[in-house]
Amino acid sequence: MSTAELVITPVSGKADLKAFVDLPWAIYADDPAWVPPLKDEVYGLLTPGKNPFHEHAEHQYFLARRGSEVVGRISAHIDHLALTVPPEQGMGPGTGNFGLFEAKDANAARALINAAEDWLRNRGMTRVLGPISLSIWEEPGLLVKGFDQSPTVMMGHNSPAYQPWIEGAGYTPAKTLNTYELDITQDFPPLIQRIVQSGEKNERIRIRKVDKSRFDEEAAIILAILNDAWGRNWGFVPITDSEVAFTGKKLKPIVFEDLIRIAELDGEPVAFMMTLPDLNEPLKGMNGSLFPFNWAKLLWWLRAPKCRTMRVPLMGVVQRLQSSRMASQLAFMMIEYIRRSAIADYGSTRGEIGWILDDNQGMNAIAQAIDSHVNKSYIVYEKSL
Structure with missing residues (x-):
């Protein structure tokens, strides 16, 4: 470690x-599981005017340096929509966030966390929830299990060193x-197959592909x-129209009609399941750039x-059907068709479902019923200021 003074700016x-x-290119140079993100995408995420998250949020990014070497980074941000949700849903009044956290050593980590906390405290925040980068709908949580596997599309990856550093700064788990x-x-x-077959005989049920021409x-x-299915869930923050348009534009190239299903009951849409091919597989060897020839690939x-x-990043069943046999049947039918x-x-040979809250009994039961098992865990931490 350099003997130069640590400076946070x-x-x-x-x-x-x-x-x-x-910075991540320096930190993960020797990590075979890391997938370099497209740098243009990262700039888009960070830049007001490009990412509509910033329309209802304020932020400050920080760098840690020793001499000329960058040894860490962090964001401190306040999502004003998150401040309006009931506290029992995880966010609520007085809750700010940190995210985009990377550090080369424990001292840099502590100094960066302190800088983020000071920034939030000076803006009246009384609690920190993190890491969340930047929105709960983007990459929430710190990876604590599954470091040997590359992340799938829209999931995070980080060093195993970060967990003790964050916990050492006084943070405790809020959710896994x-x-x-x-x-x-x-x-x-066989039981799941029988449930699917029973649903196929039920004239009230229709499982259909999405129509990309009516995107x-x-x-x-x-x-x-x-919004109906997740509205009372922990971590739910309303999504604005501009965020829907932004996300839709970003995901449209990897939206395929047979991988996204809508379940209708008596002609009414009541459930959906979104599945995305793992874009990280072709991105892994591109080193964060589409030029000069990666765009063609x-x-x-x-x-x-x-x-x-x-x-499967998202799945939902309207609240009036949740905890019913019908909800499970629709879920199993969509999963089987996809x-x-x-x-x-x-x-494809492998599926990954999630994230799923560790206390979401319904979704965990569905995942276990199809013989899947937990392969990665992320923790969202909290701390009073």
Whole structure:
């Protein structure tokens, strides 16, 4: 470790922002599980005017340096929509966040966390929840289990050193978020097959593919179900129209009609399941850039993706059906139909479901019933200021 003095400064100007974005390449150079993100995507995430999260949030990014070497980074941010939700849902009045956390050593980590806390405290926050980068809908939580596996699309990855550093700064777990993996080449257990077959005979039920030619309309249907299904969940923060449009534009290239299903009961949309081919598989060797030739490779892959893993980032059933047999039946039917398509059309062999809150009994029961098991765990920490 350098003997130069550790200095924490707010990010100011293009050179600092570049150093902030570039730091993970130094930290994870020897980590075979790390997937370099596309740098343009990272800049888009961080920049007001590009990412609509900033329309209802304020932030400050910080860098840690020893001499000329950048040894850490962190964001402190306040999501004003999160301040409006009931405290029992995890956020609520007085709760700010830290995120985008990286550090080369414990001293840099502690100093960065202190800087983020001071910034939040000076803006009236009384509690910190983190790491959340930047929105709960993006990459929440610190990876604490599953370091040997590369993250799937839209999931985070970090050094195992971070857990003791964060806990050493006085943080305690608020929630654990798990992902489940399963071998999708194997048929589901006989009981699940019978439940699916029973649903197929029920004239009230229709499981349909989304229609990408009606993208905005289908997105609105899914958002309405999501808001109803997740509205009382821990961590739920309302999604704005501009965030829906931003996310829709970002995801549209990896949206495939047979991988996203909407369940209708008596003609009414009541559940959905979104599955994405793991974009991180082609990105892993691109080192964060589409130039000079990676853009052509990615476009070629997107025309007819073949990938080992499919990720289910979102699934929801309207509240009036939750905890009912119908909810489970619709979930199993959607999972089975997407499983078949993933094998037949994309050559996939593995699924990853999540994240799922560790105390979400309904979703955990569904995941366990199809013989999946927890492969990664992330912790969202909290601390009073």
